[in-house]
Amino acid sequence: MTGTASYRAGVKPVWCPGCGNFGLLSALTGHVLPGLGIDKHQVFIVSGIGCSSRIPGYIDTYGFNSIHGRAITIAQGAKMASPGLTVVAIGGDGDFFSIGAGHLPHAVRRNIDITCIMLNNFVYALTKGHTSPTTPVLEPGAGTFLSREDYPPVDPMLDMISYSVSTQSSFIAQGLVTDVPHLDWLIEEGIKHKGFSFINVLTPCVTFNPPELFKTIKERASYLRDGEPVELPESSGEQPWLHDPADIGLALRLAQTPVLEKPHLGIFFCSHGEG
């Protein structure tokens, strides 16, 4: 029960076979927590409500599968009262960008040292396919996006990276749940970062996303590397610049890129440089 032997709890996940959430589970229990060597009892994982929020039950640390939208507040309270804990808040796009969105800018400005991981699968999957604030809007006639084909999304999506950059979170990163080694690194850096870390993890929902969505994301994805030119989509009129995660101005420019046109993977911004 103690130490760092195995972080994987003996509970079988309720997720669909092939669910992207397995990628995060694997990253946390297989690499990040063992790699950082934090004792199990010193880790507190707080989640909200949704498919991804079942994750604390599958990890053998302290965990709280709480209520919709409030993981980030409960996590802050725990960290404030017990600063020695490593506190990670995990939830979906509904948790962090819909019902709990009001809490996010305040967590950012307080900059309490917790790591917030949003498993963004662009859909409310637990309730069976309703639109979320991150569900892309389709052009008329562009075909169906969700299984609820009679009711495609009508409002523009909320760009999670743009949002977190605009509130100037002190650590902002985006990863792909299928690239676990890269995700490991992002989460490790997020946990090590002394301050509020926001990591948006692009995740496929194998049941309610059309397969093209994640396929497209993977195809268009581009990794951010320090000192190397950033890739911009064709629609961008800008000249590429050299990536510097210490520069919030560059992060703001990067955040102008629509996530589905050019998903950037890596650390957008870190207030004290990377790591």
Added chain:
Amino acid sequence: MGPHGSNVELSAVAGPNGMERQPWKKIRETLEGRVRENLTVGMVGAGGDGVVVLGVFLQKLAAGQGYFGQMSRFYGAQIRGGGSAVKLGMNAVALSLPQDSVDILVCFDGEKYLEFGHELLIADDTLVLYDGEPPPGIDLPEASIRFDFTGKSREAVGAAQSKNIVALGLLRAILGLDRDRVREAIERDEELGLVKGGLPAYDAGERLFSGTRFPDLGLSPARDGSAKVILHGNSAMARAAIRAGCRAFFGYPITPASEIMQEMQEELSHGKAVFLQAEDEISSVALALGASLTGAKTMTATSGPGLDLMTESLVLASAAEIPMVIIDVQRGGPSTGIPSKLEQSDLNHAIYGGHGDAPRVVVAPYDVEGCYRLVIEGFNIAQYYQVPVILLSDQWLGQTFVAIKNDFLKQEYPLLERKKPAAEDGGDYKRYLFTEDSISPMADVGDEGFVHQITGLAHNEKGAPAFDFDTHQRMHEKRWRKLLPLCERDDLVRVFGNESAGRGIITWGSSAQIVLETLKDLGLLGKVKVCVPELIHPLPKGVEGFVKSIEQLLVVEMNYSGQFYRYLRSQLDLPKDTGVYARAGGRPFSRGELAAVLKEAAG
């Protein structure tokens, strides 16, 4: 000539009709021989007139000489420039409520008086001291004098702002508070710095009096001259939380509860303590919940609209058995209602609010001492039973300044802690272990050897999600049954009056004070008995015993629908002859209002 000499300085002397007349002879006739044990002073003005400051100073000076006191505050709707009023009752012998009508009224603004006419009733023998125009449309009593407090302030300190200090000097003299001791207090007490700084104004006020024999409207010397401590319910609750070991507070500003947050901020903004003003009440209660899980004693404080927002986490705390204290300083509802006035209409919400069967504990103090004692009790119950505890206060209880003996602050109070798992429980630790008393040992998040899951989902003993009927049923039983010992807490049921009386009154919260005092004034406490449950939910057996011992019952409370009466009906067989006196809040009960109904109840 009396002891005070002659020739009072009056800038203007006018009767109610503005006619010049000889005031002193008349006043002497009306007021002579009125040195007494208790006096009620009303003060009213526009924002900036310094009415509340005047009341606070006067109460402080009196408390320093041993007088008990209660001072209610009344505010208009505006943030600045609206009217404000205070009503200060001082008593030389015991703590009592202010009288319905005031003995002395200081009025800086006649128009503003009209906003508070019901709170500051003028009687035929009230001494009215007014600046500027008198309250329009009101027949002033004989003893009404216009004083140019503003002019005196200008003369003394070159500005009008010290008119309240001028009035303070005058009131000191009228009431006969010991002059030297007052001087000494002004010299010594930093909180009276405004008086020290405006001493010429204070002296001018005293001189207004000293010229002649002013009518004897003084206070008899305090029976116990030891200084009384002044605090309001909100302050008592904050202090008690600290005393109980609260080291994490999360709140959001809301009238009339903000003072609790402010005091907690002062107390907890250093060292390892945690204070945070959150972005809303949804967050403040959730932050508290997170802090509680790591072992910290935590609290939040709000009023009705905030309690609405806290309800989801309240229910979560009930389901996941997380200790938590929530104070609700009730105000007029529903919705935004009347933020600055009292009402007792959150009872239903406190007992039943939220979805699902979510047991919680509801406690309601009825006086300042209770605010202190019951917050400590609330923490004990929350920790011991691993349950959310709601304390129902109200605007009147929360914001009325009370000058009182400080013994309850110094008394010893036992403090209870959570039941912790033994070291050998590690390895196969069950957070929600079924036990004989239904209370499971609770490890703090961070404790080595007791890693576990917490969830708002239906769960098993390990804390893992479990949706089978048997487990669900048993967990409900556990959460409800663990609270049953509280039904034996008859020490949290206060009974007054004649024990053998067949007629009873049940009331709760701040309404109990005025009910008890009116009965006492009317000499009815020998004919009736009064039950004031401080523990509301679960309902102690003592209340059932009380109800069984009487043939006739009256329930008194301040909400439109009779929430407590309905709650009692749902729990107990009430006497066939049961009446309820319930009305909307917004205005405190007065003795005059309750006299008839209490007389009838007492038979």
